[in-house]
Amino acid sequence: MSRNDTDWFRFELTQTGPIEVNLDHHTRDDFDWALYQETGSALAEGATSNVPETGSYNAQSTGTGWYDLTVNFGEGSNTGGGSGNDDCGYSSRPAKPGSLQAYLQGGSADSCSTLTADQGAVLLMGGGSDVDQAFSNRVANHVGSGADVVVLRTSGTDAYNDYLLNLMNADSVETLIIDTRNKANDDYVDWAIRSAEFVWIAGGDQSDYLNQWQGTKVQTAVQHVFDKGGVVGGTSAGMALMANSVYDPDGVAGAVSDEVVTDFCHETLNFSSRFIDVPVLDNSLTDTHFQERDRMGRAIVSLGHHSNQYFSIAASEATSLFIEASGTGVVDGSNEVYIFKETANTQRVTLQCGSAVNYQNINRVKLLPGDNYNVVSHTHNGMQLDVSINGNNNNFYSPINPY
Structure with a gap:
């Protein structure tokens, strides 16, 4: 997971009830989440500057199977791939002004x-x-x-x-x-x-x-x-x-x-x-x-x-x-x-x-x-x-x- 991209995670419900979402992340970042059904607009979202971003949705219908996702991003390090082929969290290099x-x-x-x-x-x-x-x-x-x-x-x-x-x-x-x-x-x-x-x-x-x-x-x-x-x-x-x-x-x-x-x-x-x-x-x-x-x-x-x-x-x-x-x-x-x-x-x-x-x-x-x-x-x-x-x-x- 890195800045400036969108990551998707799919799961199916086995029973009705509340879906609780908690996205913790580095204090210098601002990640957001949104919960969707297979089609349509977001049912719930966390799009504030809070850490963690939390929210819930009360599901009324079910599918099969279950899914448990926990994301932990440690405060102690700033890591990257080391290859120089991605943006390492800083996006791409902006254009240089001609006067610089x-x-x-x-x-x-x-x-x-x-x-x-x-x-x-x-x-x-x-x-x-x-x-x-x-x-x-x-x-x-x-x-x-x-x-x-x-x-x-x-x-x-x-x-x-x-x-x-x-x-x-x-x-x-x-x-x-x-x-x-x-x-x-x-x-x-x-x-x-x-x-x-x-x-x-x-x-x-x-x-x-x-x-x-x-x-x-x-x-x-x-x-x-x-x-x-x-x-x-x-x-x-x-x-x-x-x-x-x-x-x-x-x-x-x-x-x-x-x-x-x-x-x-x-x-x-x-x-x-x-x-x-x-x-x-x-x-x-x-x-x-x-x-x-x-x-x-x-x-x-x-x-x-x-x-x-x-x-x-x-x-x-x-x-x-x-x-x-x-x-x-x-x-x-x-x-x-x-x-x-x-x-x-x-x-x-x-x-x-x-x-x-x-x-x-x-x-x-x-x-x-x-x-x-x-x-x-x-x-x-x-x-x-x-x-x-x-x-x-x-x-x-x-x-x-x-x-």
């Missing part, structure tokens, strides 16, 4: 990969060189071979297509250049994202991404991929979009550590609501190009703009953190990932607009390739120390080298 730049490499049909609902994972990458093993080991192991991959950006090329197709042994990789809200609400874009198992947001400008995509079909489609058990993620600006509170320098210069420490409410610090709901990243912030651009000051000041329940994930270039639904994350790549959070020792001495920041004893965990960090329990095998910021001093870090 879309570059497809590999199969054009949905590959029908098997995922486990509510077991979505997220890949955070710090920019610079991409981390091969994050795709070939972490993502490919999660979604399986023969998956469909979509790359999202507002400008750029299809350079990811051949790279990811080979690294992941994917069925297809499609790059979509979605640079207007009209394109972000197009049915072709919606279908291409929803039917994918892995959505990757390239580097660029997260403010532009939010302006063009937030509140559109792109946003709901990316959420759908995560909810059905796929992987979502991004590098640089794409990683920024994974946070609960998104750093969004819309219309202003990017925040620099030695500037924001001098004024807690520096004009370059601005945050927007989350783009995607990843439960294990509730209360999270992110930062990228971290050690290379000395962004520890801005990451810690940004943390001070949020409640003490927040934590920050910061990745240096050529480094990634792959996080599963349990919250367990593993680092791959060449450099470090840092986690910042408050503890009982933290002191918010001066966090006031117009004043230099004085923020003491923020816990810093340094993770190297192969290290683990659980973003739910905050257990880890990394190296930790307390870092303080005092914007009144020329050397505003304590210790002087907090990296």
Whole structure:
């Protein structure tokens, strides 16, 4: 049984009386049923949005034999034939609008990969060189071979297509250049994202991404991929979009550590609501190009703009953190990932607009390739120390080298 078709089941009555019909199905679907005699219009039907769809009909005449049908569709999986020859529940690919730049490499049909609902994972990458093993080991192991991959950006090329197709042994990789809200609400874009198992947001400008995509079909489609058990993620600006509170320098210069420490409410610090709901990243912030651009000051000041329940994930270039639904994350790549959070020792001495920041004893965990960090329990095998910021001093870090 699949979407967009009609399935018929025939049975004969052995006695008069009520016929009770109960059609249970996946909560994200809307199946209907109708009861007919051999000829004529429907005698009863279930055509609401209820789950299950129920109804009954009191039969007044009988035939011979009996029939007992029970249909159970498990909530735990989204399965398909894997052949790419049917629509896998997403119907056929819509026509592509002429204004949309879309570059497809590999199969054009949905590959029908098997995922486990509510077991979505997220890949955070710090920019610079991409981390091969994050795709070939972490993502490919999660979604399986023969998956469909979509790359999202507002400008750029299809350079990811051949790279990811080979690294992941994917069925297809499609790059979509979605640079207007009209394109972000197009049915072709919606279908291409929803039917994918892995959505990757390239580097660029997260403010532009939010302006063009937030509140559109792109946003709901990316959420759908995560909810059905796929992987979502991004590098640089794409990683920024994974946070609960998104750093969004819309219309202003990017925040620099030695500037924001001098004024807690520096004009370059601005945050927007989350783009995607990843439960294990509730209360999270992110930062990228971290050690290379000395962004520890801005990451810690940004943390001070949020409640003490927040934590920050910061990745240096050529480094990634792959996080599963349990919250367990593993680092791959060449450099470090840092986690910042408050503890009982933290002191918010001066966090006031117009004043230099004085923020003491923020816990810093340094993770190297192969290290683990659980973003739910905050257990880890990394190296930790307390870092303080005092914007009144020329050397505003304590210790002087907090990296």
